Amino acid sequence: MTSSAATETGATPDTPDTPEPGDSPAPADAHPAGSDTDTGAAPGTGSGSGTGAGAVVDPFDRDILPAPRNAQLLLLRSLLRPHARRVWTAAIYLLVQQAAVQVGPLLVAYAIDHAIPAVRDGRHGALIAVACGYIGCGIASGVLQRVFIRIAARVSQDVLVDLRGRIFRHAQTLSLDFHERYTSGRLIARATSDVESIRELLNDGLDELIEVVLSGIYITALLLFLDWKLGLLTLVSYGPLYLAIRSYQGRAVEAYRRRSTAIAAVIVKFTETMNGIRPVKAFRREQPNDEAFAELNARHYRANGDAILEMARYVVWSRLIANITIAGIVLWGAYRVAGGGMALGVLAAFVLYLRRLYDPIDRLGMFLNSYQSAAASLEKIAGLLAQAPTVPEPEQPVPLPARGEGVLPGREVVFDEVRFAYRTGGEVLPTFDLRIPAGQIVAVVGATGAGKSTLAKLLARFYDPTDGRVLLDGVTLCDLGRDDLRRGVVMVTQEAFLFSGTVAENITIGRPDATREEVEAAAKAIGAHDFITALPDGYDTDVRKRGGRISAGQRQLVAFARALLADPAVLILDEATSSLDVPGEQAVQHAMDTVLRGRTAVIIAHRLSTVEIADRVLVMRAGRVIEDGTPAELIADDGHFAGLHQAWQDSLV
Numbered sequence: 179m180t181s182s183a184a185t186e187t188g189a190t191p192d193t194p195d196t197p198e199p200g201d202s203p204a205p206a207d208a209h210p211a212g213s214d215t216d217t218g219a220a221p222g223t224g225s226g227s228g229t230g231a232g233a234v235v236d237p238f239d240r241d242i243l244p245a246p247r248n249a250q251l252l253l254l255r256s257l258l259r260p261h262a263r264r265v266w267t268a269a270i271y272l273l274v275q276q277a278a279v280q281v282g283p284l285l286v287a288y289a290i291d292h293a294i295p296a297v298r299d300g301r302h303g304a305l306i307a308v309a310c311g312y313i314g315c316g317i318a319s320g321v322l323q324r325v326f327i328r329i330a331a332r333v334s335q336d337v338l339v340d341l342r343g344r345i346f347r348h349a350q351t352l353s354l355d356f357h358e359r360y361t362s363g364r365l366i367a368r369a370t371s372d373v374e375s376i377r378e379l380l381n382d383g384l385d386e387l388i389e390v391v392l393s394g395i396y397i398t399a400l401l402l403f404l405d406w407k408l409g410l411l412t413l414v415s416y417g418p419l420y421l422a423i424r425s426y427q428g429r430a431v432e433a434y435r436r437r438s439t440a441i442a443a444v445i446v447k448f449t450e451t452m453n454g455i456r457p458v459k460a461f462r463r464e465q466p467n468d469e470a471f472a473e474l475n476a477r478h479y480r481a482n483g484d485a486i487l488e489m490a491r492y493v494v495w496s497r498l499i500a501n502i503t504i505a506g507i508v509l510w511g512a513y514r515v516a517g518g519g520m521a522l523g524v525l526a527a528f529v530l531y532l533r534r535l536y537d538p539i540d541r542l543g544m545f546l547n548s549y550q551s552a553a554a555s556l557e558k559i560a561g562l563l564a565q566a567p568t569v570p571e572p573e574q575p576v577p578l579p580a581r582g583e584g585v586l587p588g589r590e591v592v593f594d595e596v597r598f599a600y601r602t603g604g605e606v607l608p609t610f611d612l613r614i615p616a617g618q619i620v621a622v623v624g625a626t627g628a629g630k631s632t633l634a635k636l637l638a639r640f641y642d643p644t645d646g647r648v649l650l651d652g653v654t655l656c657d658l659g660r661d662d663l664r665r666g667v668v669m670v671t672q673e674a675f676l677f678s679g680t681v682a683e684n685i686t687i688g689r690p691d692a693t694r695e696e697v698e699a700a701a702k703a704i705g706a707h708d709f710i711t712a713l714p715d716g717y718d719t720d721v722r723k724r725g726g727r728i729s730a731g732q733r734q735l736v737a738f739a740r741a742l743l744a745d746p747a748v749l750i751l752d753e754a755t756s757s758l759d760v761p762g763e764q765a766v767q768h769a770m771d772t773v774l775r776g777r778t779a780v781i782i783a784h785r786l787s788t789v790e791i792a793d794r795v796l797v798m799r800a801g802r803v804i805e806d807g808t809p810a811e812l813i814a815d816d817g818h819f820a821g822l823h824q825a826w827q828d829s830l831v
């Protein structure tokens with residue numbers, strides 16, 4: 179991520195692909211019930227919470243993100259620009275190919291009106307020339323078509339690869355705030371079903387659509403050339419045909435937008451359920467989930483049906499218009515041929531051309547179909563790509579002050595008049611000041627919803643403060659470059675997320691250039707070496723494969739080894755509370771001591787045993803620090819912390 183410090187939160191709250199025990203689809207507090215929208219988007223779209231959150235309407239609840247008006251066009255242009263030469267070459271091939279195709283009926287007219295009468299007079303040259311010309315045009319058009327298809331296929335493949343890459347890269351650069359609101363299911367829908375509908379257009383429809391349009395232009399010109407009166411009559415039919423197409427397009431674009439939104443909702447529900455499969459099982463949510471999924475599926479079915487129905491309507495109208503025109507022309511042409519005002523060959527050519535003109539008209543509906551569907555998808559992708567990170571990289575990064583040899587890694591942290599509100603909620607931190615000297619270990623305690631995680635996320639620069647500054651050794655976090663921020667602050671979250679790959683690779687994420695010796699040294703220091711070497715392939719065990727599965731406590735140890743290797747100035751620990759057995763907990767406690775040594779640390783402490791290793795304790799309530807001191811001072815003070823401590827002591831007895 180561009181914006182964030184190195185963290186364990188490779189799992190955004192609803193990371194879809196690699197659920198781990200303890201992963202939850204999304205923080206419950208961020209996704210209040212009732213945030214479902216007309217998209218059917220499952221919880222995860224976050225329509226407002228936080229202290230004092232009213233009914234704030236999040237624009238993200240709509241499936242289409244706000245974007246500049248011409249975002250779609252700009253995207254298309256930027257996708258095609260690198261291939262401009264090939265696109266023009268393909269266009270020229272197509273122009274010539276269509277010319278070769280459309281010569282056929284002209285040759286037939288010539289044969290009927292001139293070459294056949296000449297044969298009667300014993301002159302065969304013209305007919306042979308016509309036959310050779312016909313074959314020649316057929317071969318030329320076949321060869322040119324093949325070349326065109328090859329070029330078009332290559333361009334479309336390149337465009338799709340580029341588009342998928344852009345979606346992935348852009349989604350990664352977007353801030354946590356975006357991901358919490360947009361949900362991973364929708365992102366997957368953009369990268370899969372929406373890219374797929376563009377692929378369908380590029381691979382199966384676009385060339386034919388262009389061919390139909392191009393042949394329409396050629397044929398119209400030829401008809402006017404052959405007989406301008408009948409040609410004009412054909413032109414008249416374009417009026418109602420145009421109206422039929424326009425009205426179809428108007429209705430179809432809506433139908434396709436609804437369809438694309440509906441399929442996104444199906445994917446969102448699917449990924450959310452599979453990510454949260456453990457709570458689903460624990461609370462026996464299978465049946466309600468089935469029902470909710472069936473409803474979303476039915477909505478997609480209806481949206482799809484609407485789209486098909488629109489096309490059926492269009493086909494009926496366009497056929498009717500075409501048939502009436504052909505009947506009119508044949509009738510009028512026949513009278514004129516009978517009266518000697520028109521050559522029979524010309525009428526024959528006319529009929530052949532009209533068939534060529536109107537035959538693909540049903541398919542035109544189909545092509546317009548895939549065009550509409552692709553346009554709706556492109557609109558959504560363009561909306562996504564138009565989102566700017568809310569936590570941007572500084573244009574002119576400021577380096578952290580240099581430090582001498584042998585100095586401990588910790589740096590000073592200052593919250594300077596920080597105020598913070600989530601975009602979708604009320605203010606969580608009212609004016610907040612805090613100074614943590616370099617190397618101090620601070621434990622933050624407080625009731626749920628007090629703002630502890632928010633404090634940590636501001637320090638990790640997952641978010642920027644609404645007001646005020648967070649400083650690291652005097653440098654505002656917003657001014658720190660990506661590398662300095664990664665070396666500056668690391669956050670280890672409860673989930674201790676592991677990526678697919680080996681144990682060693684997972685530890686190396688802390689410092690990609692680390693050697694195997696350094697990885698092992700970090701694991702040894704943390705106390706993870708023994709269990710890692712006991713795995714089927716030791717450090718090379720794939721954590722997602724059979725035998726590579728490791729326990730929650732062991733995952734924590736790997737996460738600590740990763741953090742130790744990263745060697746950050748400030749370490750934030752969102753402390754693990756659950757699923758650790760006692761020996762596991764002791765191992766984690768020991769690892770924690772190792773990884774914290776010499777660093778500035780902020781621990782969101784749930785267990786008071788952790789608080790005992792802290793130099794200082796902050797007790798938070800409603801976004802404010804209500805008690806601040808060493809553990810001993812606070813216990814002596816007889817305040818909130820003293821009460822908590824007493825209750826804990828009593829529970830140990």
Ligand SMILES: Nc1ncnc2c1ncn2[C@@H]1O[C@H](COP(=O)(O)OP(=O)(O)OP(=O)(O)O)[C@@H](O)[C@H]1O
Pocket residue numbers: 205207208224226227228229358600601602603606624625626627628629630631632633
């Ligand atoms: N992404 C978000 N969007 C909107 N509001 C949020 C978001 N995350 C948290 N909040 C709100 O901010 C407030 C503080 O939440 P925070 O997670 O910082 O509390 P906490 O003290 O860490 O709680 P816990 O101990 O339960 O983790 C809560 O009211 C919560 O509903």
